[in-house]
Amino acid sequence: MNTKFAFFILKLPMAMSMLGHGLVRLPKLNSFAEGMAEQFKDSMLPDFLVLPFGYLLQLVELVIGILLLTNWQTKNTIYAGLLTMALLIFGSSMIENWGAITAQLVHAIYFAVMFYFLTKNELATHPA
Template sequence: MTDLCYLLLRLVAGVSLFGHGLVRLPKLAGFSQWMTSTFAKSMLPQSLVMPFSYMLPVAEFMIGLLLILGLFSNKSILAGIIVMLLLIFGTCMIENWEALPSQIIHALVLIMLLQFIASNNISLDKLLRKY
């Protein structure tokens, strides 16, 4: 039962991240424009915001896909936590307090996945280690 619960929690995080990236990738330029305009009056320089706005959807998509598959799980979870830390920091810089709970929940789910990684038995990681 623990393995199934872990799988479901991994899928919850994976599908959320995958979905965020998937819907943003086709409109990447528009997403970047929205993000840079949102951060225009923040302390963060545009020279950091713009590249991040292009990398974020790709990172979300790839991390989400890897989590769904259960492939490179440990590294994917750590990458997801780093993305969430960056998003939380950015959210604080623009004082968008409404978005913060969602990001913290994502981070907590990823931290739980990392804590209980030994239960990641229904995954490609486990399947590939058998052979």
């Protein structure tokens, strides 16, 4: 099997998930961000951090999905995905949303698997 095609097939579900998360929230950009701020109002995280993150998250998810589909800057995109998941897991912990953390961990593990296969392939094609 073609390695590039196999890696694309591995990336496709995550690309669709991230793209879908971003696309579905774009029409309701304000309500999503304000809803997130409302969820975090009693947390240790200040509103001046949560509200901008709520706006930015939708765009970050959309861009990550597009970049995974187009195979541009894939390693950096995976880093961005892992960072996004780490921030989401931290935020969910701050409001004790343990159910959301499960889905976020699954995404993080999937990003880590993609990173493993990407770097394993790079090492195989570019030995030290």
